[in-house]
Amino acid sequence: MLTSFFSKSKPINFIAVILFMTVFFIIANFHEVFSSFSFSLLAKKIGVLLAFLLSVVVLDFIAKKNDLTLRSAYKIIIFAVFSISFLAILKDNQIIVANLCVLLALRRIISLKTQKDISKKIFDATFWVCIASLFYFWTFLFLIIVYIGILLQAANYFKNWLIPIIAFFAVFSLVTGFHLIVNDQFYTFSAWYQESSFKFEHYQNLKLLIPLSIILALALWTLFYYIKLFKKANINSRPTYFLVFLTLIVSVGVSVFSPVKNGSELLFFFVPLSIIISNYFESKEERIFKEILLIGLVLMPILIPIFF
Numbered sequence: 001m002l003t004s005f006f007s008k009s010k011p012i013n014f015i016a017v018i019l020f021m022t023v024f025f026i027i028a029n030f031h032e033v034f035s036s037f038s039f040s041l042l043a044k045k046i047g048v049l050l051a052f053l054l055s056v057v058v059l060d061f062i063a064k065k066n067d068l069t070l071r072s073a074y075k076i077i078i079f080a081v082f083s084i085s086f087l088a089i090l091k092d093n094q095i096i097v098a099n100l101c102v103l104l105a106l107r108r109i110i111s112l113k114t115q116k117d118i119s120k121k122i123f124d125a126t127f128w129v130c131i132a133s134l135f136y137f138w139t140f141l142f143l144i145i146v147y148i149g150i151l152l153q154a155a156n157y158f159k160n161w162l163i164p165i166i167a168f169f170a171v172f173s174l175v176t177g178f179h180l181i182v183n184d185q186f187y188t189f190s191a192w193y194q195e196s197s198f199k200f201e202h203y204q205n206l207k208l209l210i211p212l213s214i215i216l217a218l219a220l221w222t223l224f225y226y227i228k229l230f231k232k233a234n235i236n237s238r239p240t241y242f243l244v245f246l247t248l249i250v251s252v253g254v255s256v257f258s259p260v261k262n263g264s265e266l267l268f269f270f271v272p273l274s275i276i277i278s279n280y281f282e283s284k285e286e287r288i289f290k291e292i293l294l295i296g297l298v299l300m301p302i303l304i305p306i307f308f
Helices: 002-006 011-035 039-065 074-084 087-091 093-114 118-135 137-153 159-182 206-232 238-257 264-282 287-307
Strands: none
Touching (some): 002 011, 011 039, 011 074, 011 087, 039 264, 074 087, 074 264, 074 287, 087 264, 093 118, 093 137, 093 238, 093 264, 118 137, 118 159, 137 159, 206 238, 206 264, 206 287
């Protein structure tokens, strides 16, 4: 049974998920790479693939380290399935790298609960969010998570509220210096900013609409279970659960303000959602239904391109 296989977190689970993601990534980028082949393009795509796979590793680490899920592989297979269901994600180098940076930031924000190296963690989290915004401007909204993390876990010291500003100017200085050396010009706001688009015509395509509808229905279904879990959690765990939920909300904001609406903007949404859905799959109820559901999800990125 598929649920039994992913109910444990073992190397074989990781290998299966990584192979699954790699095959779909190669299929999605095959034509682009070999229609105008160059070693620089191939190296670039290999780097993006590694960032894509590393995202799964970081996601698994965050969930395990902070007890957001049990020791299962549900979160990584769910994230993988959702990601490869949208061809635009697999072709978008910028968004894959930006998502990895956001994950690295989220790892530092959630770890504030340990009350160790607070200043360093706040700086690192802001640094990674700012780096992400260089690839995808609207990830800048994830600074909301940084400040909420400070509010929940490190609000006692006023200097903690100033650290994100220092981290922002650190990134600004590095980027400006790089552009002056390489391009002999300053890095301007117009080069950083990406104008929002509110054109949703791509969502009329069934290849995009069907998986999105399934994912949203599953999100609503499992969110009720996650809220119950939040209410049952002890006082120390609640801020972490809340940060995951807030990340989901901010991800929606990033998607809404994104410059292109082709499905790629949903990648940030899949990070917190995979954790939330994983908690549902780890519960002991409705085992037969969850087995059918997981099989359907795994088959989704395979069957939809065939029939639509």
